[in-house]
Amino acid sequence: MDLNKTFIGIIKKNDDPLFLGRCKIMIPGVFDGIPDDDLPWCFPQQSTIFAGSQGFGSFSYPKLNTPVRVIFQNGDLMSPEYSIIEDINEKMQNEIKESYENAQVLVYDEDEDLKIIFT
Numbered sequence: 001m002d003l004n005k006t007f008i009g010i011i012k013k014n015d016d017p018l019f020l021g022r023c024k025i026m027i028p029g030v031f032d033g034i035p036d037d038d039l040p041w042c043f044p045q046q047s048t049i050f051a052g053s054q055g056f057g058s059f060s061y062p063k064l065n066t067p068v069r070v071i072f073q074n075g076d077l078m079s080p081e082y083s084i085i086e087d088i089n090e091k092m093q094n095e096i097k098e099s100y101e102n103a104q105v106l107v108y109d110e111d112e113d114l115k116i117i118f119t
Contacts, residue, residue: 003072011066012036021061025082027070042070042080
């Protein structure tokens with residue numbers, strides 16, 4: 001199997017005991033038949049933490065069953081890395097449509113009723 005391409009997977013576990021942003025991701029055609037607990041930990045492709053200094057930073061963790069892109073570093077099955085697939089939420093679109101060109105959405109989470117939007 002050629003692992004030197006981009007795959008689409010689904011977040012199955014996001015309870016990383018090391019708090020490094022890792023997830024366990026089911027990738028159809030790659031990890032078929034493997035129980036979720038036995039999937040390899042997948043690191044974020046780009047660091048979702050910035051300003052690696054004391055006192056400040058940012059972190060965003062994908063929710064369960066979220067689709068993500070996955071690559072395998074150097075074609076290594078045990079070195080998966082994920083990146084987020086942007087979802088332009090319809091309710092969020094309605095909130096920013098009046099000032100779309102200047103909109104910056106930092107957080108939009110309907111489940112938690114949390115929004116941070118600059119326009």
